[in-house]
Amino acid sequence: MSSTAAMVGDVRAAHVVLSRLGYGPAExxxxRFVEMGLQAWLxxxxxxxxxxxxxxxxxLKAAKLRIAYEAGKNDEGDAYEALDEERGLETLGDEIAKHWWRTKWNKGVAWAERVRPLAELRCATVIRARESSYQLREVMVDFWHNHFHVNAGGDDIRASVAMPWYDxxxxxxxxxxxxxEFVEAVASHPAMLAYLNNASSKASPANENFARELFELHTLGRGAYLNALFNRWRDVPGAMAGNAEGYIDQxxxxxARAFTGWTIADGGWNxxxxxxxxxxxxxxYMDAWHDHYQKRVLASEFDPSQPPLADGRKVLDLVAFHPATAKHVCxxxxxxxxxxxxxQALVERVVAVWNEHAKAKDQIARVVRAIVxxxxxxxxxxGKAKRPLELAMSxxxxxxxxVRADNAWSWSLExxxxxxxxxxxPTGLPDVSSYWLSTSMMVSRWNMPILLMADWFKGTRVRLMKQMPDDADTAAKVVAFWSMRMIGMELDEPRRKVIERLVAGDDDVHAALDVGESELAQRVQRAVVGLAMSPEFQVR
Known part of the structure; x- marks a missing residue:
């Protein structure tokens, strides 16, 4: 085992970076981060x-996720048998066509089978957050899932089934x-087409749900919505010069008309x-559903009878390269x-990088580098509060x-x-600390490490004692070891003494620990939970 002394040094900065750009540092x-330096690691x-x-x-390959349901029938009387088995995360490596049968209501299929792809993705997300060496990618995947949010737990089973492939x-x-490229992949994916109803959008009238969220959430942002000030397109600043500064309902x-005909091959009525x-x-793409007449978006004229997909792609060009989009997303x-x-100074510098590399294959990576x-x-x-998944994974x-694959992860995080x-x-999760630090949320946050330590989620296995160094033989050394492991620093004296007392009991915190193995394990667990409740651990 290593020595406690081997952990001393300024690793707090490493903890901060690895918590901002990942789910915290594993052992x-x-x-290693200190040795590499920020730039090489990045x-x-x-x-x-x-x-x-x-x-x-x-x-992921080793993971087994239980699926269990009783025998039953669908609304048309088609029966299915009971099942209770451990099954691998099979959908992750398949193609969507292999699992599209799960969307068919004329088949006798248990609900647990229909939503199995989503259940597997949820467990895979937890496993990747815990195990992946590419922690920044996992953080960015989480960011974009919220930016281009699809509620796969809603009414449309197609969105639920399609989620692993959207991911x-x-x-x-x-x-x-x-x-x-990203925004077109989002706009044309069955998960988004189902969630925001564009799959059913046809000429006269078009369904505006996707188009509205495309402007408001995915690209220009609410700050560029100028309908309260202008109700005619030509009145929007810059419109007459072909560079509308914002958007209105028109x-x-x-x-929305430009995206008519963008749908899903789902076997439905044509x-x-x-x-x-x-x-x-x-x-x-259903050309027969498309509105082929002329259009005007952001003061840009669309000629009638354009080739397949051209209208929608022109909209995507307009919004993806709009100055308001750069500011909003950055x-x-x-x-x-x-x-x-x-x-404002940081955002402006990052926006400049975004615009300079607007057509680069690694545009987003360059922007992330500029921020970091x-x-x-x-x-x-x-000072930014960790959200529940971040808290649990850190x-x-x-x-x-x-961590083990278990449906309890999903229930517990919810x-x-x-x-x-x-x-x-469709906004995705709130990304401001005030939401996650309300009174009710704080109770959940403090309970999180307790539940994880006790394996209440049925998805964790914590073995603290096996990781302890040989010379951690006093309460003070135990707390010092776990403080460096969990937050990269020692707490201030008043709080440190409270945590040390959890380990020492009534004994001197600098005296050799002289309690049974089981009792010591419980004391160490209480100390680790106490550290996990500290502000230094709760924020990033």
């Missing part, structure tokens, strides 16, 4: 391997790539005769990676706890305020 990672994170790294891949083929693939309506759409869950990235209220290497990143003290990583891939609004 030995803070020391470059490795910005160029991850395709797919999962070896450690995460092995954990793999869109969010993970493009999370450090090019925004313009832009939303016209953009809307024209007794024919059916192709099946299998892929993106489908502000959100700064907020996610650094602080609730980024400085900024003076503001180096000088800003920790606990497992800093304590060396192992109880803590973070439903996985099921936030009810």
């Amino acid at each position: 030995g990672e803070a020391a 470059e490795g994170q910005l160029t991850p391997v395709d797919g999962d790294d070896a450690r995460a891949a092995a954990a 793999r083929d869109v969010i993970r693939r493009d999370c450090l790539g090019n925004f313009r 832009d939303v309506y016209e953009a 809307g024209m005769d007794n024919g059916r759409l192709p099946d299998g869950g892929a993106f489908l 502000m959100k990235l700064c907020r996610r990676l650094l602080m609730d209220e980024p400085t 290497m900024s003076d503001e990143f180096a000088k800003t003290s920790p 606990f497992t990583r800093t304590t060396g706890a192992k 109880a803590a305020g973070q439903p996985m891939f099921a936030w009810p609004a």
